[in-house]
Amino acid sequence: MVRTPLTPEEHERGERLGRLLREARGGRSMAEIAASAGISAETLRKIETGRAPTPAFFTVAALSRVLGLSMDELAGLCSPAAVGSV
Structure with a gap:
């Protein structure tokens, strides 16, 4: 199966997600959060x-749970x- 290339908007959305997760992780180690x-x-x-930029749903759900973030947020x-609001 060939994967369709991501659009610039999809790449930007992935970068925003990464920034949000990194900010929510704060001082906790990457290894600690990943293991949890x-x-x-x-x-x-x-x-x-x-x-x-497009992690699996269950990966994002697990990270949001560990980091105390809501999926809606x-x-x-x-x-x-x-x-414009980030």
Whole structure:
């Protein structure tokens, strides 16, 4: 199966998600958060840096749970309409 290339907007949305997760992590280590969410530290690093702009739903759900973020809040902050408000 060939994956359709991501649009610039999708890349930007992934970068916003990464910034939000990194900010929510604060001083906690990447390894600690990743282990608590059941993912590898490398996966979290890729998400936070925007190199994985479209992480799986369950990955984002696990990270939001560990970081105390609501999925609604994340979705709203990552939407195109939120660009000017972030």
